[in-house]
Every structure is written in C-alpha cells, then in structure tokens.
Amino acid sequence: MYNIIQTILIIDAILIIIAVMMQPSKQQDALNALSGGGGDLFSQQKKRGFEAFMEKVTVVLGIIFFVCALVLVYLSSH
Template sequence: MSNLLTVLLIIDSVLIVIATLMQPSKQQDALSALSGGATDLFGKQKSRGFEAFMEKVTVVLGALFFGLSLALVYLSSH
C-alpha cells in the first residue's frame, strides 16, 4: 500500500509542476514586478476560460498531494 501511495504522490507531483507551468503569466512587464503590482490592485478581474480551469486543476492537485502525503505519513507510522 505504501508503494502505491508513493507512486501516486510522484505522479501528482509531476502533474502539479505541469499544471503550474501551463498557467498563463499574470505580469505584463518588469515594471509591474518592481512596483509590486499596485497598478493591478484595482483592475483585478475574475479568471475566465483556460486560466480559471488551470487554477482549479492546480488547487485539486494540491489538495490531492496534501491528502496523499498525510496518508503516506499515517501508514509509515503504523
């Protein structure tokens, strides 16, 4: 059982990296990085389409990673 959870955790880790890299960039230029994104504070819009989908996929994969990690720790301690 521990081996199965380890394999699932590794697969989930790779999928998290892929999902994170597929997300569109939110900063347009270096100036917004230097200013801390203050100009984007009031211009915040809700994500739509592909960006919203990728955010949800990343959250689900992160929750799955957390659950698998806890299960693996529980199994290794008992």
C-alpha cells in the same frame, strides 16, 4: 498500500509541475508587486476560461498531494 499511495504521490507531483508550467504568464502581476501596483487597484478582473480552469486543476492536484503525503506519514508511523 504504501507503494500504491507513493506511486500516486509521484504521479501527482509530476502533474502539478505540468499544470504550473501550463498556466499563463503573469508578468504584469510581478511588475505590480515590485512597483506597488497602485495603477491596477480598481481593474481587478475575474479569471475566466483556461486560466480559471488551470487554477482549479492546480488546487485539486495540491490537495491530492497533501492528502497522499499525510496518508504516507500515517502508514509509515504505524
């Protein structure tokens, strides 16, 4: 059981890396973080399409990662 969950954790970690690398670039957001971002205060738009899908995939993979990590901690302590 321990080895199966550890394998799932490793595969999930690789998928998280791939999902993060596939997300669209947010250079404007980084620029706003450095300059204060006052110009885009009222121009917030809801994410749509591929960007929204990749964000959801990343969140789901992150949840799976932490659940597997907690299960591994539990199994290794008992």
